[in-house]
Amino acid sequence: xxxxxxxxxxxxxxxxxxxxxxxxxxxxxxxxxxxxxxxxxxxxxxxxxxxxxxxxxxxxxxxxxxxxxxxxxxxxxxxxxxxxxxxxxxxxxxxxxxxxxxxxxxxxxxxxxxxxxxxxxxxxxxxxxxxxxxxxxxxxxxxxxxxxxxxxxxxxxxxxxxxxxxxxxxxxxxxxxxxxxxxxxxxxxxxxxxxxxxxxxxxxxxxxxxxxxxxxxxxxxxxxxxxxxxxxxxxxxxxxxxxxxxxxxxxxxxxxxxxxxxxxxxxxxxxxxxxxxxxxxxxxxxxxxxxxxxxxxxxxxxxxxxxxxxxxxxxxxxxxxxxxxxxxxxxxxxxxxxxxxxxxxxxxxxxxxxxxxxxxxxxxxxxxxxxxxxxxxxxxxxxxxxxxxxxxxxxxxxxxxxxxxxxxxxxxxxxxxxxxxxxxxxxxxxxxxxxxxxxxxxxxxxxxxxxxxxxxxxxxxxxxxxxxx
Ligand code: FAD
Ligand code: NAI
Numbered sequence: 001x002x003x004x005x006x007x008x009x010x011x012x013x014x015x016x017x018x019x020x021x022x023x024x025x026x027x028x029x030x031x032x033x034x035x036x037x038x039x040x041x042x043x044x045x046x047x048x049x050x051x052x053x054x055x056x057x058x059x060x061x062x063x064x065x066x067x068x069x070x071x072x073x074x075x076x077x078x079x080x081x082x083x084x085x086x087x088x089x090x091x092x093x094x095x096x097x098x099x100x101x102x103x104x105x106x107x108x109x110x111x112x113x114x115x116x117x118x119x120x121x122x123x124x125x126x127x128x129x130x131x132x133x134x135x136x137x138x139x140x141x142x143x144x145x146x147x148x149x150x151x152x153x154x155x156x157x158x159x160x161x162x163x164x165x166x167x168x169x170x171x172x173x174x175x176x177x178x179x180x181x182x183x184x185x186x187x188x189x190x191x192x193x194x195x196x197x198x199x200x201x202x203x204x205x206x207x208x209x210x211x212x213x214x215x216x217x218x219x220x221x222x223x224x225x226x227x228x229x230x231x232x233x234x235x236x237x238x239x240x241x242x243x244x245x246x247x248x249x250x251x252x253x254x255x256x257x258x259x260x261x262x263x264x265x266x267x268x269x270x271x272x273x274x275x276x277x278x279x280x281x282x283x284x285x286x287x288x289x290x291x292x293x294x295x296x297x298x299x300x301x302x303x304x305x306x307x308x309x310x311x312x313x314x315x316x317x318x319x320x321x322x323x324x325x326x327x328x329x330x331x332x333x334x335x336x337x338x339x340x341x342x343x344x345x346x347x348x349x350x351x352x353x354x355x356x357x358x359x360x361x362x363x364x365x366x367x368x369x370x371x372x373x374x375x376x377x378x379x380x381x382x383x384x385x386x387x388x389x390x391x392x393x394x395x396x397x398x399x400x401x402x403x404x405x406x407x408x409x410x411x412x413x414x415x416x417x418x419x420x421x422x423x424x425x426x427x428x429x430x431x432x433x434x435x436x437x438x439x440x441x442x443x444x445x446x447x448x449x450x451x452x453x454x455x456x457x458x459x460x461x462x463x464x465x466x467x468x469x
Contacts, residue, residue: 004123006032008335009134011117011125011280014042016312016324017140018101023332025108032134033105034127036116040101041094043142043313044321047164050097052184054090055167055191056352063194063354072394081195083171090167119281122305136307136335139295140328141280143273143313148179150239153269159242163188166268172196173266177249179237181208183351184270186224190353192266193229200230200262202237204254204271209351213363213415215381215401220357220417223397227354240267275314290316300340301331309335323347346432350422355384355398358421360429361413367403370412378406380438380461382454384418386468389449395419400458402428402438409437409462420451427455438462 008024010017013035021033039046064070065079105112115128124133145162147153155165158173166188172195178185181203193199201208201224207217208224208231221231232251238259239250249262275293282289285305290296295310297303303310311331312324323342330340351357362370367377384390384398398417405412414428431441441459446452457466 004133004135006030006111006132006134008032008136008138008332009034009113009117009125009132010138010140012042012140012142012276012312012314013037013040013101013112014140014142014312014324015044015321016142016328017042017138018105019325019328020138020140020311020332021110021328022104022108023329024335025110027332027336027338029332029336031109032111032113032132034113034115034117034125034132036114039094039098040105040112041098044324045097045101046094047167049321051090051094051167052163052187052191053352054093055086056187058086058089059191059194060354066194069394081172083195087168116279118279119284122285122308125281136309138301138331138335139277139280139303139308139310139314140312140324141276141314142324143275143319145269146272146274148237148269148271151179151237151267151269152240152242157242158266159245159247160240160267160269162269166192166266166270169266173264174198175264176200176266176268177202177247177262177264178268178270179249180204180269180271181221181231181233182210182270182272185268186220186229186351186353188268188270189229190224190227193227197266199228200232200264202232202235202249202251204234204236206234208233209357211363212349212357212359213401213413214365215399216357216359216363216415216417219399220351220353223355223417224353273313273319277314292316300334301327302334317344318347318349320347320349343433346429348422348425348429350425352422355395355417355419356421357417358425359413359415360425361411361432362403363413363415364401364403367405367412371405376406377412378404378409378438378462380404380458380463380466382457382461382466382469384451384454387418387449387451387454387457388468389451390418390454392449393419395451400424400454402441402455402458402462404438404462409439411436411438411441411459414455414458416455418451418454424452424455427452 007029010033024031113127117125176197178189178201311327333340348360403413438459
């Protein structure tokens with residue numbers, strides 16, 4: 001009889017966990033995956049990437065019809081919102097994709113253990129009433145919404161909500177306040193702004209989208225302001241009280257000062273996410289989390305406990321689905337004795353607003369800091385206004401920026417604001433993975449007319465020689 005029930009047990013079936021499980025099974029390992037939710041796919045498929053994109057995509061069409069973009073192209077329409085139907089297509093997308101993972105589990109012979117897993121020892125977990133043993137265990141328990149002290153979220157009342165509640169609002173709020181000018185605040189704030197809400201975004205820092213390139217942060221705020229989102233920067237929310245269907249927020253300057261109040265029909269709390277490690281029984285295996293509640297890992301995704309590994313949102317690094325997926329593949333390969341590697345320096349980030357905002361590698365500020373001298377960094381920038389396809393499509397906003405090391409010309413980072421920036425950034429990722437110079441991109445033939453020509457032109461601009469500007 002085998003020493004363990006399984007070669008590998010994965011805890012959590014989000015993009016980190018389900019991908020790890022499938023790759024482990026592909027590599028011939030007997031694999032099980034424990035998931036506490038009713039459906040597979042984790043945050044991403046159930047209440048994250050997919051439902052948010054369903055609402056963003058649908059509301060983009062509504063906005064194009066309502067704001068005159070369609071009329072500008074000779075299509076006169078008077079859109080009427082059917083919000084129930086819009087939610088219906090969101091739920092269809094979630095249902096289809098989560099069932100798709102169930103199908104992939106069956107196809108690859110991954111056993112789904114239904115319930116929340118708790119460690120008994122480093123090779124044993126309890127899932128509900130069942131005890132499961134495995135030679136190797138991967139923690140892929142993801143993350144949950146960070147709470148704001150003094151603010152109680154109750155998604156069922158639709159007044160003070162987190163991202164899950166903001167995806168499901170049964171009617172368009174008249175006045176919505178978004179706490180946090182990060183990715184969730186801007187994506188979901190955009191959805192409801194497009195559908196008719198009056199949206200104010202309150203950000204603690206002096207600019208939105210922390211972690212992104214400085215130019216991109218400034219320019220995107222200008223674009224969102226033009227779209228009607230109001231920003232209150234350097235401001236903190238100190239409390240929210242609810243009376244019936246109305247919320248009253250108390251705000252203060254971040255640096256301290258006089259408080260003011262603001263009323264809203266809906267408040268979205270989107271100030272970040274924190275790793276899910278409570279209830280996992282980490283004490284039973286002597287595994288401690290760091291100050292941010294994350295599980296520390298080495299280059300191979302090993303924790304400090306033998307045969308226990310971790311990937312995705314519960315470990316340090318960007319909290320992104322594609323990062324979790326790549327880590328899931330790599331950890332399974334390492335467990336199988338192969339060499340699984342993720343290059344964390346080349347992970348794209350995309351904000352799926354209109355236009356999209358995307359970047360990979362270093363920001364200008366990080367590049368200058370790393371090189372220690374502004375003169376050691378060269379930047380080429382090309383406006384989407386000068387890109388023939390964007391201009392023809394009535395999508396003039398944004399730019400592409402290529403950041404290169406001056407001496408070697410090696411690309412250090414690429415940033416873009418463009419209608420399809422999320423798709424455009426993939427070529428920058430490949431270029432950087434292969435150690436490309438800006439000249440390599442500039443001399444690569446790009447199809448015409450495409451938005452991607454702006455990447456080529458920005459690369460040409462690094463040498464000061466763009467053609468169409
Ligand atoms: P998760 O997806 O969080 O999955 C972890 C799973 O583990 C969960 O299903 C949970 O139920 C389960 N679990 C936890 N504890 C246990 C336990 N003890 N036993 C059993 N199961 C357990 N990222 C992008 O890249 N692109 C996007 O467009 C994007 N949009 C997003 C939009 C929103 C509104 C949100 C909230 C997030 C978004 N993200 C996006 C982030 C993305 O969802 C996460 O980075 C990603 O889901 C992380 O994957 P994961 O596998 O680490 O964890
Ligand atoms: P975030 O970290 O992106 O942004 C949070 C924002 O809130 C920051 O700008 C921060 O300065 C601000 N903030 C913090 N405390 C505040 C306070 N008290 N008052 C006002 N502002 C405050 O977090 P967010 O938007 O909640 O998203 C969580 C994570 O989910 C992201 O980090 C991202 O990894 C992931 N995500 C990714 C998406 C994508 O890839 N398109 C989409 C949505 C989420």
